Amino acid sequence: MSRGGINRRTFLAGLAPLVAMVPMLKDQRDPGSHARMMEAFPEPNEPDAPLAPGDGKYDPDGLLFPPEAKRYSPGRVREYDLVSYDRQIQLTARTKFDAWTYNGTVPGPIIRVTEGDEVRVMFTNKGQHPHSIHFHGIHRGGMDGVGVAKTGTSAIYEFTARPAGLHLYQCHAEPLAEHAARGLYGAFIIDPREERSPAQELVMVLSGFDTNGDEANELYAINGRPFYYERYPIIVERSKTVRIFLVNMTEYDPVNSFHLHGEFFRLYRTGTVKEPEHTDTVMLCQGERCVIEIDFHDPGLYMFHSHQSRLAEKGCRGWFNVVEGDAAALAAGGAFGRYGDEFAECSPCRDELGAKPLIKY
Numbered sequence: 066m067s068r069g070g071i072n073r074r075t076f077l078a079g080l081a082p083l084v085a086m087v088p089m090l091k092d093q094r095d096p097g098s099h100a101r102m103m104e105a106f107p108e109p110n111e112p113d114a115p116l117a118p119g120d121g122k123y124d125p126d127g128l129l130f131p132p133e134a135k136r137y138s139p140g141r142v143r144e145y146d147l148v149s150y151d152r153q154i155q156l157t158a159r160t161k162f163d164a165w166t167y168n169g170t171v172p173g174p175i176i177r178v179t180e181g182d183e184v185r186v187m188f189t190n191k192g193q194h195p196h197s198i199h200f201h202g203i204h205r206g207g208m209d210g211v212g213v214a215k216t217g218t219s220a221i222y223e224f225t226a227r228p229a230g231l232h233l234y235q236c237h238a239e240p241l242a243e244h245a246a247r248g249l250y251g252a253f254i255i256d257p258r259e260e261r262s263p264a265q266e267l268v269m270v271l272s273g274f275d276t277n278g279d280e281a282n283e284l285y286a287i288n289g290r291p292f293y294y295e296r297y298p299i300i301v302e303r304s305k306t307v308r309i310f311l312v313n314m315t316e317y318d319p320v321n322s323f324h325l326h327g328e329f330f331r332l333y334r335t336g337t338v339k340e341p342e343h344t345d346t347v348m349l350c351q352g353e354r355c356v357i358e359i360d361f362h363d364p365g366l367y368m369f370h371s372h373q374s375r376l377a378e379k380g381c382r383g384w385f386n387v388v389e390g391d392a393a394a395l396a397a398g399g400a401f402g403r404y405g406d407e408f409a410e411c412s413p414c415r416d417e418l419g420a421k422p423l424i425k426y
Protein backbone atom coordinates (compact mmCIF):
# COMPACT_ATOMS: atom_id res chain seq x y z
CA MET A 66 0.00 0.00 0.00
CA SER A 67 1.54 3.23 -1.03
CA ARG A 68 1.49 6.07 1.39
CA GLY A 69 -1.68 8.05 1.18
CA GLY A 70 -2.79 6.39 -2.02
CA ILE A 71 -4.34 3.30 -3.34
CA ASN A 72 -2.25 0.40 -4.43
CA ARG A 73 -2.92 0.21 -8.12
CA ARG A 74 -2.56 -3.52 -8.09
CA THR A 75 -5.73 -3.48 -6.08
CA PHE A 76 -7.47 -2.48 -9.23
CA LEU A 77 -6.39 -5.27 -11.18
CA ALA A 78 -4.60 -7.74 -13.03
CA GLY A 79 -2.57 -7.31 -16.13
CA LEU A 80 -0.87 -4.37 -17.70
CA ALA A 81 -2.48 -2.88 -20.74
CA PRO A 82 -0.69 -1.63 -23.83
CA LEU A 83 0.77 1.83 -23.73
CA VAL A 84 -1.76 4.49 -24.45
CA ALA A 85 -1.56 6.86 -27.37
CA MET A 86 1.60 8.90 -27.47
CA VAL A 87 0.44 12.26 -26.27
CA PRO A 88 2.60 14.56 -24.21
CA MET A 89 2.36 13.70 -20.57
CA LEU A 90 2.90 15.63 -17.43
CA LYS A 91 6.56 15.39 -16.55
CA ASP A 92 5.64 14.76 -12.98
CA GLN A 93 3.21 11.98 -13.72
CA ARG A 94 4.02 8.32 -13.69
CA ASP A 95 4.41 6.33 -16.87
CA PRO A 96 0.88 6.00 -18.24
CA GLY A 97 1.42 2.37 -19.12
CA SER A 98 2.90 1.30 -15.82
CA HIS A 99 -0.23 0.75 -13.81
CA ALA A 100 -2.78 -1.97 -13.93
CA ARG A 101 -6.09 -1.45 -15.63
CA MET A 102 -9.28 -1.70 -13.73
CA MET A 103 -11.38 -4.58 -14.92
CA GLU A 104 -8.94 -5.89 -17.48
CA ALA A 105 -10.26 -9.35 -16.62
CA PHE A 106 -13.58 -8.52 -18.23
CA PRO A 107 -12.86 -7.04 -21.63
CA GLU A 108 -15.83 -6.25 -23.81
CA PRO A 109 -14.05 -4.75 -26.80
CA ASN A 110 -16.30 -5.78 -29.65
CA GLU A 111 -19.79 -4.78 -28.61
CA PRO A 112 -20.89 -2.03 -30.98
CA ASP A 113 -22.88 -0.07 -28.44
CA ALA A 114 -21.00 -0.74 -25.25
CA PRO A 115 -18.86 1.76 -23.43
CA LEU A 116 -15.33 1.32 -24.60
CA ALA A 117 -13.30 -1.23 -22.71
CA PRO A 118 -10.23 -0.28 -20.73
CA GLY A 119 -6.91 -0.32 -22.46
CA ASP A 120 -8.25 0.47 -25.91
CA GLY A 121 -5.21 2.57 -26.65
CA LYS A 122 -7.10 5.83 -27.00
CA TYR A 123 -7.95 6.76 -23.49
CA ASP A 124 -6.57 6.08 -20.04
CA PRO A 125 -9.44 5.85 -17.58
CA ASP A 126 -7.20 4.71 -14.75
CA GLY A 127 -4.92 7.66 -15.29
CA LEU A 128 -7.88 9.96 -14.75
CA LEU A 129 -9.32 7.99 -11.82
CA PHE A 130 -6.21 7.41 -9.73
CA PRO A 131 -4.29 10.50 -8.73
CA PRO A 132 -0.51 10.51 -8.64
CA GLU A 133 0.83 9.88 -5.16
CA ALA A 134 1.18 12.80 -2.82
CA LYS A 135 4.72 14.06 -2.26
CA ARG A 136 6.00 14.96 1.15
CA TYR A 137 6.51 18.71 1.57
CA SER A 138 9.97 19.90 0.56
CA PRO A 139 10.83 23.60 0.77
CA GLY A 140 11.55 25.28 -2.55
CA ARG A 141 10.72 22.28 -4.71
CA VAL A 142 9.81 23.09 -8.32
CA ARG A 143 7.12 21.06 -10.08
CA GLU A 144 7.11 21.36 -13.87
CA TYR A 145 4.33 20.29 -16.18
CA ASP A 146 3.77 20.37 -19.92
CA LEU A 147 0.23 20.88 -21.09
CA VAL A 148 -0.61 20.97 -24.79
CA SER A 149 -4.02 21.72 -26.22
CA TYR A 150 -5.18 19.60 -29.14
CA ASP A 151 -8.40 19.47 -31.08
CA ARG A 152 -9.26 15.83 -30.95
CA GLN A 153 -12.26 13.70 -31.72
CA ILE A 154 -12.83 11.54 -28.66
CA GLN A 155 -15.03 8.51 -28.20
CA LEU A 156 -17.65 9.00 -25.52
CA THR A 157 -19.35 5.66 -25.97
CA ALA A 158 -18.94 3.10 -28.71
CA ARG A 159 -21.76 4.89 -30.54
CA THR A 160 -20.96 8.53 -29.92
CA LYS A 161 -17.95 10.59 -30.89
CA PHE A 162 -17.30 14.15 -29.78
CA ASP A 163 -15.17 16.90 -31.32
CA ALA A 164 -13.27 17.87 -28.20
CA TRP A 165 -10.70 20.48 -27.35
CA THR A 166 -8.33 18.79 -24.97
CA TYR A 167 -5.36 19.22 -22.69
CA ASN A 168 -2.90 16.48 -23.63
CA GLY A 169 -5.47 14.59 -25.62
CA THR A 170 -8.01 13.58 -22.99
CA VAL A 171 -11.17 14.94 -21.39
CA PRO A 172 -10.69 15.74 -18.59
CA GLY A 173 -7.05 16.72 -18.86
CA PRO A 174 -4.46 15.01 -16.68
CA ILE A 175 -4.60 15.25 -12.91
CA ILE A 176 -2.11 17.72 -11.47
CA ARG A 177 -1.13 17.03 -7.87
CA VAL A 178 1.30 19.15 -5.92
CA THR A 179 2.00 19.98 -2.29
CA GLU A 180 1.32 23.31 -0.67
CA GLY A 181 4.43 25.43 -1.02
CA ASP A 182 5.66 23.79 -4.22
CA GLU A 183 6.76 26.18 -6.95
CA VAL A 184 4.55 25.24 -9.90
CA ARG A 185 5.68 25.90 -13.46
CA VAL A 186 3.35 24.97 -16.28
CA MET A 187 4.47 25.20 -19.89
CA PHE A 188 1.42 25.50 -22.10
CA THR A 189 1.50 25.14 -25.88
CA ASN A 190 -1.57 25.67 -27.99
CA LYS A 191 -1.72 23.19 -30.85
CA GLY A 192 -5.45 23.60 -31.29
CA GLN A 193 -7.19 25.74 -33.88
CA HIS A 194 -8.58 28.27 -31.38
CA PRO A 195 -7.01 30.54 -28.76
CA HIS A 196 -6.73 28.87 -25.36
CA SER A 197 -5.26 29.38 -21.92
CA ILE A 198 -5.00 27.71 -18.53
CA HIS A 199 -6.72 29.28 -15.58
CA PHE A 200 -5.78 27.65 -12.28
CA HIS A 201 -7.98 27.99 -9.25
CA GLY A 202 -6.07 28.84 -6.10
CA ILE A 203 -4.06 31.84 -4.98
CA HIS A 204 -1.59 33.47 -7.38
CA ARG A 205 -0.69 36.77 -8.97
CA GLY A 206 -3.22 38.29 -11.36
CA GLY A 207 -0.88 37.96 -14.32
CA MET A 208 -0.87 34.20 -13.85
CA ASP A 209 -4.63 33.78 -13.92
CA GLY A 210 -4.90 32.52 -17.49
CA VAL A 211 -7.29 35.16 -18.78
CA GLY A 212 -4.83 36.17 -21.49
CA VAL A 213 -4.88 33.59 -24.25
CA ALA A 214 -2.26 31.81 -26.32
CA LYS A 215 -3.02 31.81 -30.03
CA THR A 216 -2.58 28.73 -32.17
CA GLY A 217 1.05 27.70 -32.32
CA THR A 218 2.15 29.83 -29.38
CA SER A 219 3.08 29.04 -25.80
CA ALA A 220 2.64 30.48 -22.33
CA ILE A 221 4.24 29.77 -18.97
CA TYR A 222 2.35 29.91 -15.71
CA GLU A 223 4.32 30.11 -12.48
CA PHE A 224 3.01 30.33 -8.97
CA THR A 225 3.43 28.92 -5.49
CA ALA A 226 0.84 26.22 -4.74
CA ARG A 227 -1.70 27.40 -2.18
CA PRO A 228 -4.01 26.89 -0.43
CA ALA A 229 -4.13 23.18 0.28
CA GLY A 230 -7.38 21.80 -1.02
CA LEU A 231 -9.00 20.58 -4.20
CA HIS A 232 -8.96 22.96 -7.13
CA LEU A 233 -9.24 22.77 -10.90
CA TYR A 234 -7.80 24.19 -14.05
CA GLN A 235 -9.63 25.19 -17.20
CA CYS A 236 -9.36 27.25 -20.35
CA HIS A 237 -10.48 30.84 -19.86
CA ALA A 238 -10.81 31.90 -23.51
CA GLU A 239 -14.07 33.33 -24.86
CA PRO A 240 -16.70 32.10 -25.30
CA LEU A 241 -16.15 30.59 -21.90
CA ALA A 242 -18.99 28.12 -22.08
CA GLU A 243 -17.80 26.47 -25.25
CA HIS A 244 -14.17 26.29 -24.18
CA ALA A 245 -15.23 24.53 -21.00
CA ALA A 246 -17.87 22.36 -22.62
CA ARG A 247 -15.45 21.14 -25.28
CA GLY A 248 -13.29 19.58 -22.61
CA LEU A 249 -10.55 21.96 -21.49
CA TYR A 250 -10.50 21.26 -17.75
CA GLY A 251 -8.89 19.03 -15.18
CA ALA A 252 -8.45 18.35 -11.47
CA PHE A 253 -5.78 20.20 -9.52
CA ILE A 254 -4.97 18.82 -6.07
CA ILE A 255 -2.86 20.73 -3.58
CA ASP A 256 -1.94 18.48 -0.65
CA PRO A 257 -1.36 19.98 2.78
CA ARG A 258 2.15 20.03 4.18
CA GLU A 259 1.07 17.55 6.82
CA GLU A 260 0.41 14.22 5.15
CA ARG A 261 -3.14 13.14 4.58
CA SER A 262 -4.31 9.99 6.33
CA PRO A 263 -3.95 6.81 4.24
CA ALA A 264 -6.86 6.14 1.90
CA GLN A 265 -7.87 4.61 -1.37
CA GLU A 266 -7.79 7.78 -3.43
CA LEU A 267 -9.85 8.50 -6.52
CA VAL A 268 -10.52 11.52 -8.69
CA MET A 269 -13.93 12.12 -10.23
CA VAL A 270 -14.55 15.00 -12.60
CA LEU A 271 -18.21 15.47 -13.45
CA SER A 272 -19.02 16.93 -16.85
CA GLY A 273 -21.48 17.01 -19.72
CA PHE A 274 -21.17 16.75 -23.49
CA ASP A 275 -23.12 18.82 -25.99
CA THR A 276 -22.95 16.44 -28.90
CA ASN A 277 -25.23 18.35 -31.29
CA GLY A 278 -24.20 21.95 -30.71
CA ASP A 279 -27.45 23.11 -29.11
CA GLU A 280 -25.76 24.41 -25.94
CA ALA A 281 -27.31 21.65 -23.88
CA ASN A 282 -25.80 18.35 -22.91
CA GLU A 283 -26.88 15.10 -24.47
CA LEU A 284 -24.54 12.95 -22.38
CA TYR A 285 -22.96 13.24 -18.96
CA ALA A 286 -19.91 11.53 -17.56
CA ILE A 287 -17.57 10.96 -14.69
CA ASN A 288 -13.99 11.31 -15.95
CA GLY A 289 -15.14 11.76 -19.52
CA ARG A 290 -16.84 8.46 -20.32
CA PRO A 291 -20.62 8.21 -19.95
CA PHE A 292 -21.74 5.08 -18.09
CA TYR A 293 -18.15 3.89 -17.77
CA TYR A 294 -18.14 3.06 -14.07
CA GLU A 295 -21.52 1.49 -14.42
CA ARG A 296 -20.06 -1.09 -16.70
CA TYR A 297 -16.72 -1.22 -14.95
CA PRO A 298 -17.45 -0.76 -11.25
CA ILE A 299 -14.65 0.63 -9.13
CA ILE A 300 -13.29 -2.02 -6.79
CA VAL A 301 -12.47 -0.77 -3.31
CA GLU A 302 -11.56 -2.56 -0.11
CA ARG A 303 -14.11 -2.22 2.66
CA SER A 304 -11.61 -1.81 5.46
CA LYS A 305 -9.90 1.21 3.94
CA THR A 306 -11.22 4.73 3.64
CA VAL A 307 -12.18 5.79 0.13
CA ARG A 308 -11.21 9.40 -0.56
CA ILE A 309 -12.67 11.05 -3.63
CA PHE A 310 -11.47 14.32 -5.07
CA LEU A 311 -14.70 15.45 -6.72
CA VAL A 312 -14.87 18.32 -9.21
CA ASN A 313 -17.89 19.57 -11.12
CA MET A 314 -17.16 20.99 -14.58
CA THR A 315 -20.61 20.43 -16.05
CA GLU A 316 -21.37 23.31 -18.43
CA TYR A 317 -24.94 24.29 -19.51
CA ASP A 318 -26.56 22.80 -16.37
CA PRO A 319 -26.57 25.01 -13.28
CA VAL A 320 -25.66 22.19 -10.90
CA ASN A 321 -24.54 18.63 -10.77
CA SER A 322 -24.28 16.43 -7.72
CA PHE A 323 -22.94 13.21 -6.27
CA HIS A 324 -25.16 10.84 -4.36
CA LEU A 325 -24.02 7.57 -2.80
CA HIS A 326 -26.35 4.69 -2.06
CA GLY A 327 -26.26 2.86 1.25
CA GLU A 328 -23.64 4.97 3.00
CA PHE A 329 -22.86 8.39 4.33
CA PHE A 330 -19.61 10.19 3.75
CA ARG A 331 -17.54 12.95 5.25
CA LEU A 332 -17.76 16.06 3.12
CA TYR A 333 -14.96 18.64 3.05
CA ARG A 334 -16.00 21.51 0.81
CA THR A 335 -13.17 22.69 -1.46
CA GLY A 336 -11.03 20.28 0.54
CA THR A 337 -10.15 23.11 2.87
CA VAL A 338 -12.33 22.74 5.95
CA LYS A 339 -11.30 20.72 8.98
CA GLU A 340 -14.72 19.74 10.28
CA PRO A 341 -16.66 17.65 7.81
CA GLU A 342 -20.36 17.51 7.19
CA HIS A 343 -21.94 14.05 7.15
CA THR A 344 -24.24 13.39 4.24
CA ASP A 345 -24.98 11.09 1.32
CA THR A 346 -25.47 13.81 -1.30
CA VAL A 347 -23.50 16.88 -2.25
CA MET A 348 -24.63 19.51 -4.74
CA LEU A 349 -21.98 21.31 -6.77
CA CYS A 350 -22.31 24.32 -9.05
CA GLN A 351 -19.92 24.58 -11.98
CA GLY A 352 -16.37 24.96 -10.74
CA GLU A 353 -17.28 23.83 -7.24
CA ARG A 354 -15.46 20.85 -5.78
CA CYS A 355 -15.03 18.91 -2.58
CA VAL A 356 -13.19 16.04 -0.98
CA ILE A 357 -15.33 13.22 0.36
CA GLU A 358 -14.31 10.25 2.48
CA ILE A 359 -16.28 7.04 2.73
CA ASP A 360 -15.85 4.25 5.27
CA PHE A 361 -18.03 1.47 3.93
CA HIS A 362 -19.71 -0.58 6.66
CA ASP A 363 -20.42 -3.58 4.46
CA PRO A 364 -19.18 -5.21 1.28
CA GLY A 365 -21.36 -5.20 -1.79
CA LEU A 366 -22.37 -3.09 -4.73
CA TYR A 367 -23.14 0.55 -4.07
CA MET A 368 -24.39 2.86 -6.76
CA PHE A 369 -23.31 6.47 -7.06
CA HIS A 370 -24.87 8.98 -9.40
CA SER A 371 -25.84 12.53 -10.05
CA HIS A 372 -29.05 13.19 -8.14
CA GLN A 373 -30.36 15.14 -11.11
CA SER A 374 -32.15 12.14 -12.57
CA ARG A 375 -31.77 13.24 -16.17
CA LEU A 376 -28.03 13.57 -15.74
CA ALA A 377 -27.81 10.14 -14.15
CA GLU A 378 -29.88 8.56 -16.88
CA LYS A 379 -27.60 10.05 -19.51
CA GLY A 380 -24.37 8.72 -18.14
CA CYS A 381 -23.41 10.32 -14.82
CA ARG A 382 -23.49 7.21 -12.66
CA GLY A 383 -21.54 4.14 -11.62
CA TRP A 384 -20.92 1.54 -8.94
CA PHE A 385 -18.49 0.78 -6.20
CA ASN A 386 -17.80 -2.89 -5.69
CA VAL A 387 -16.78 -3.00 -2.05
CA VAL A 388 -14.87 -6.17 -1.22
CA GLU A 389 -13.36 -7.73 1.86
CA GLY A 390 -9.66 -8.41 1.74
CA ASP A 391 -7.42 -8.03 -1.23
CA ALA A 392 -9.40 -6.86 -4.21
CA ALA A 393 -6.63 -7.73 -6.64
CA ALA A 394 -6.50 -11.32 -5.47
CA LEU A 395 -10.26 -11.68 -5.71
CA ALA A 396 -10.30 -10.32 -9.21
CA ALA A 397 -7.38 -12.44 -10.38
CA GLY A 398 -9.14 -15.52 -9.00
CA GLY A 399 -12.19 -14.91 -11.13
CA ALA A 400 -14.38 -14.33 -8.14
CA PHE A 401 -16.67 -11.97 -9.95
CA GLY A 402 -19.70 -12.68 -12.06
CA ARG A 403 -21.92 -10.52 -14.22
CA TYR A 404 -25.06 -8.54 -14.08
CA GLY A 405 -28.09 -10.02 -15.69
CA ASP A 406 -29.85 -8.53 -18.67
CA GLU A 407 -32.38 -6.80 -16.47
CA PHE A 408 -29.83 -4.14 -15.69
CA ALA A 409 -29.62 -3.19 -19.33
CA GLU A 410 -33.38 -3.03 -19.88
CA CYS A 411 -33.92 0.34 -18.29
CA SER A 412 -33.84 3.96 -19.29
CA PRO A 413 -32.37 5.90 -22.19
CA CYS A 414 -28.95 4.57 -21.32
CA ARG A 415 -29.80 1.52 -23.32
CA ASP A 416 -29.41 3.53 -26.50
CA GLU A 417 -25.79 4.03 -25.63
CA LEU A 418 -25.12 0.77 -23.88
CA GLY A 419 -26.95 -1.58 -26.15
CA ALA A 420 -28.71 -4.65 -24.81
CA LYS A 421 -25.64 -6.52 -23.66
CA PRO A 422 -25.50 -7.44 -20.00
CA LEU A 423 -23.51 -5.23 -17.72
CA ILE A 424 -20.58 -6.38 -15.69
CA LYS A 425 -21.28 -7.66 -12.24
CA TYR A 426 -19.13 -9.09 -9.48
Ligand SMILES: [Cu+2]
Binds near residue numbers: 195237238249
Ligand atom coordinates in the same frame (compact mmCIF):
# COMPACT_ATOMS: atom_id res chain seq x y z
CU1 LIG B 1 -9.98 27.43 -24.84
